[in-house]
Amino acid sequence: MSRSIHRRTFLTSVATLAVATAVPAARAAEASRVTTAFTLPGDRVYPEGIALDPRTGDAYVGSYATGAVLRAAPGRRTAEVFLPAGTDGRHTANGLKVDAAARLWVIDSTVGVDVYDLRDRALLARFRVPDDAPRFVNDLAIAPDGTAYLTDSTRAVVYAVTPADLARARARSGSAPLTARFDLGAVRDPRAPEAFTLNGIVADPAGRYLLVVDMTGGGLYRIGLTSGVVRRVALHGGDLKHGDGLELAHGTLWAAHNAVDTVSRWRLGPDATTARRERQVTDPALQIPTTLARRHGRLLVVRSQFDKGGPMGPGTPGAPFTVAWLTGI
Numbered sequence: 001m002s003r004s005i006h007r008r009t010f011l012t013s014v015a016t017l018a019v020a021t022a023v024p025a026a027r028a029a030e031a032s033r034v035t036t037a038f039t040l041p042g043d044r045v046y047p048e049g050i051a052l053d054p055r056t057g058d059a060y061v062g063s064y065a066t067g068a069v070l071r072a073a074p075g076r077r078t079a080e081v082f083l084p085a086g087t088d089g090r091h092t093a094n095g096l097k098v099d100a101a102a103r104l105w106v107i108d109s110t111v112g113v114d115v116y117d118l119r120d121r122a123l124l125a126r127f128r129v130p131d132d133a134p135r136f137v138n139d140l141a142i143a144p145d146g147t148a149y150l151t152d153s154t155r156a157v158v159y160a161v162t163p164a165d166l167a168r169a170r171a172r173s174g175s176a177p178l179t180a181r182f183d184l185g186a187v188r189d190p191r192a193p194e195a196f197t198l199n200g201i202v203a204d205p206a207g208r209y210l211l212v213v214d215m216t217g218g219g220l221y222r223i224g225l226t227s228g229v230v231r232r233v234a235l236h237g238g239d240l241k242h243g244d245g246l247e248l249a250h251g252t253l254w255a256a257h258n259a260v261d262t263v264s265r266w267r268l269g270p271d272a273t274t275a276r277r278e279r280q281v282t283d284p285a286l287q288i289p290t291t292l293a294r295r296h297g298r299l300l301v302v303r304s305q306f307d308k309g310g311p312m313g314p315g316t317p318g319a320p321f322t323v324a325w326l327t328g329i
Helices: 003-020 026-030 162-170
Strands: 033-040 047-052 057-062 069-072 080-083 096-098 103-106 111-119 125-128 138-140 149-152 156-163 175-177 180-185 198-203 209-214 220-224 229-233 234-236 243-249 251-258 262-268 274-282 289-295 299-301 321-326
Touching: 026 047, 033 069, 033 111, 047 299, 057 096, 057 103, 096 138, 103 138, 125 162, 138 243, 149 198, 156 162, 156 198, 162 175, 180 289, 198 251, 209 243, 209 321, 251 289, 262 289
Parallel strands: 047 096, 047 289, 125 175, 138 198, 198 243, 234 274, 243 289
Antiparallel strands: 033 321, 047 057, 057 069, 069 080, 096 103, 103 111, 111 125, 138 149, 149 156, 156 180, 198 209, 209 220, 220 229, 243 251, 251 262, 262 274, 289 299, 299 321
């Protein structure tokens, strides 16, 4: 299926959600804790994903509109181009992660994921969805054993790329198929075949489970990495509709809710089968938040502006595109 059809599907699904559950501006303003962390060069960036390099503190941000990857060093107020638009034929960049071996994983939603060496920017491998059926590879998490897990928002599956898979791909042509490890189609809420579902994903630091959000149904799912058992997490105090990027630390889960300019904080039960909402910040200044990264007790939030001439609606984005600090949550 062509990239333009995927884009129309994304626009229709998310724009409809935005109309259904808009949050009053007055209530949003009361909870505002938003400041600019750094700006992004370019007038059509529409940023989506963010990743932190724990060795250097550098932040990497992907452009959904061009496939470029931008880098902001700690303390810098403006990011620089790390991988230019169209690098290696990539035309969009959404989910990003840096692994323990100094490799940057960059998702192209219509193709799969590219893996780069951060030291010399060399493309090490590319993993592709192996057929032409509808797909939207969206976000990823790196488990403690080095395995990358990637969500597909259309197919409701989670792909896996193990360190052995990566080594084999590098030893051969550098290209390999993505393999679906978990299928959530039977446990998620029913919906149309091409409706968007799975989005953000995080890995338990102890390697026991993954947590995956269903952006349309509002559910959260726990995937046992040893057992393979998938179960719905019991949410108390709210839901995760419009859920996009997730962040997990010390038993606390943060979620970006893109279409309603919201970030929420949840306390997980001991086995992550329950979660209780502790706090929620809604503010138009979040500008359609897509992904999160936690640094020094604060959240970096990608402000996509997708509703201003991007995949969620017509208009003109405010200049410049930015990544925000969100405090108080």
